[in-house]
Amino acid sequence: MLEHIAVRPEKVYLDCTAGLGGHVGQVAQQLTTGHVIANDRDAESLELAKENTRQWADRIWYHHGPFSRLGEALAVNGGRKVSGLLADLGVSRYQLTEAERGFSLQSDGPLDMRMDRGVGQSAAEILNYSSERELADLIYQLGEERRARRITRALIRARPLRSTGHVARVIEEAVPRMGKLHPATLTFMAIRRAVNDEVEELESLLRSLPRLVESGGRCVILTFMSLEDRQVKQGFQRLAKEGKARILTKHVVTPDDEEIRANPLSRSAKLRCIEMVSEEAEPVGD
Ligand SMILES: C[S@@+](CC[C@H](N)C(=O)[O-])C[C@H]1O[C@@H](n2cnc3c(N)ncnc32)[C@H](O)[C@@H]1O
Known part of the structure; x- marks a missing residue:
């Protein structure tokens, strides 16, 4: 993710899926005058992300909301587009291990599963x-x-x-x-x-990329299931066809053996990256 986003220290980035703040912290560490907007629809995760990234708090703006309301997250940046966007889809380790959230098969909990x-x-x-x-x-x-x-x-x-x-x-x-x-x-x-309306939410994210990310900015999306990867691939192809983005990962990027050994959960991860090329300034919505 970090290699592909290629952080420039004075720019503003948006992590749409802050989770426990792992990527947010990694981006924040590389910033000087720049900022990272840490967004998540799960308020409890966002609180944990805040704790985990406390040492870089002066460079992080937190925002609670789903992909379909990401336009509001730009308000802290004076409504301006960001220079790069990350999305690491699915559920976080926290959501899976808290039985009362109802995501896990391994422990008995209520049938909830709502991220928000x-x-x-x-x-x-x-x-x-x-x-x-x-x-x-x-x-x-x-x-x-x-x-x-x-x-x-x-x-x-x-x-x-x-x-x-x-x-x-x-x-x-x-x-x-x-x-x-x-x-x-x-x-x-x-x-x-x-x-969690995940298909519609991902579609909303893919369609709003030109309104969220400036020309030259990168969007990196990580998925863990083939259905989602297909949706990202098609969304990126559509943006490329419309002349709004350039695809930087001709082939999907997957972890090598070393990464899988170090982090077995990465086994099914698939990464794709585009660079925005459009300058249009439509209002953010839908
Ligand atoms: C795999 S975790 C992210 C982990 C994070 N990258 C980290 O380093 O800790 C995915 C997160 O995305 C959030 N999420 C999933 N779908 C979302 C959506 N439509 N809008 C906002 N957040 C979403 C989940 O609540 C979860 O916290």
Whole structure:
């Protein structure tokens, strides 16, 4: 991420997914008069990012909001575009390890999964009130789970679904384990993506890049699942076709063996980078 963003010390950067502040801190360290805007839709993560990046606080502006409201994050920069943007998609280690947030298969927690706890339907509402057709389509399309129908039938029979552990057990009994993955992994991912409108949010981010990042500025996006990588690839290609960006990563960038050994969670990461070439100054919205 850092190699591709190529920080210039006097410029302003936007990290759309501050998480625990890892990338924010790394960028902040390289700044002199510049700033980094640390954005996340999860208020609790943002508080942790603040703590973790305390030593560079004079160079960091924090902003709480989803991708669809990133235009508001530019207010601290006098409404001006930034010189580079980072997005590291998915959930953070914090969200996964806090059982009460309901993201994890490994521990029993409430069926929540909302990144912004103040907004939208929880996983419990989707799992307990969707029709069989809606639920099966959602698990198939957002999780690429080929056993979606069988899983959905078992989930509907077991309603009311009460906790993450309950859902994991029902799925475990309904379908066999394939390889190393827990049989409920893809279903959990699909529900999380539905709860947080992740497809629409990513689309909003991709479409707003020309209004957020100045000409010559880079946008680096890291994804962890093929569906998301495909969406980023197509969004970048569209911007290139419209003459608004130049693709800097002709081929997707993946971690080498050394990086995977040092950080096993990076195994499925895919990185893409573009450089903006347009100067238009449309208002930010949608
Ligand atoms: C993989 S973590 C980022 C970790 C971060 N790069 C770090 O160094 O700690 C992804 C973060 O993105 C946030 N996020 C995901 N989708 C978002 C969206 N649509 N708008 C804003 N934040 C989002 C999540 O809340 C989560 O904290």
